[in-house]
Amino acid sequence: MVSPDDFLRRHPRVLLLAVIALACVATILLLSTSTGPVVLYQRF
């Protein structure tokens, strides 16, 4: 059985793509934060 470490060592591009995807998601989450409430229904 191939360990994940071995797999990523053999396919460094997959590792790079995974890191890039994570960075992309993290950036979107960071950009989505604001001090305003994300309410389902604006009461007033």
Add this chain to the structure above:
Amino acid sequence: MDTTRGTATSTLVALSLVATVAATAVAVDLLSRFRPLADRIQARDLARFVRGEEFFPNRGNFIEFEDRLLVDEIPNADYSHGGVYFFGASDLKWALATWELPAEEQPFVGNYGVGALSHVFELQFLRFLIEDEHLLEAGGDKTRIILGVSWSNAVSWAPEAYFGPLWRRHGLYTYTADGGIHQASQSRFGRWLRTERAHCSGFIGGGFNRLARGLMTGLGLPLEAADAIKDPAEISAWVRTHTHLPEASVEKQVRAFDDLLAYLQAQGVGVTVVFLPHRRAFDELPLVGVYHDEVTRICRARSVETVDLTHALSEDEFWDMGHPNYRGLQKTNAALMQVAAPHLARIAPRP
């Protein structure tokens, strides 16, 4: 050799990460400002409102109506040619369909409604716009202020309940109960950065919000418990139990309304006061009548024109307890624009 290769790989990974963060931020920012996408989102939201599936909050690519107003509309407004500006609480902001106005009229009409707006806050808002943002740059004769009023303006909301945090939300303005509203002191770059971040957070947050609302309505669940109340007796009971309008609050806000009119008249700008529609159940609350009578008395004393739309909508033209559905919106928008029409004819160029 291996060390050199390892360093090169590390550099490549680091640069890729930096490039990913930058590209993602730029892509989200561009998408948030991409007009055709914003138009499609608005068309979808409106279609759901017309079909009675969901309330239309007129928020553009933001989470709330007020985010769009404070981040996009007010900073980009041009007051040098005059215009007609509507002020009021949520019952005003959701009584106008400014997107339906002819393109040549749109720059001259401002829907400056803010949720949970007492007259105390309204005076602070107008002082900020007039003294800091030069709302009357074109002169009082080229600008008209239309105040949409209702019992909800007589509620003395705590400054930190909504109004204060709203202005401070994106770091673009400061607010204190005593000092009012001002632009936050920051560099031009800092302001640009905060504005773009507000666009991004509004776009992403608005997307999540739409998704959540779509799921809820798809499951047949009301987004707000009061949305499901249709029986007149239940509406009356809801109004009695949920409307907190102490006498002292009405007195305070009526005094603030008088101060507001005095301030606007001292600035030499014309004012029209419009009583906005409410459900019949609110007529049962004595202090709602007291507020209406006091505002009428003050307007007469100050020779301010009033228009009474209190009962302009039938019960089935409300979406919830205080805001019109699509049919009601057509009526309130037409009535409010009729009030604005003679002033617009004077100010805006004819097509």
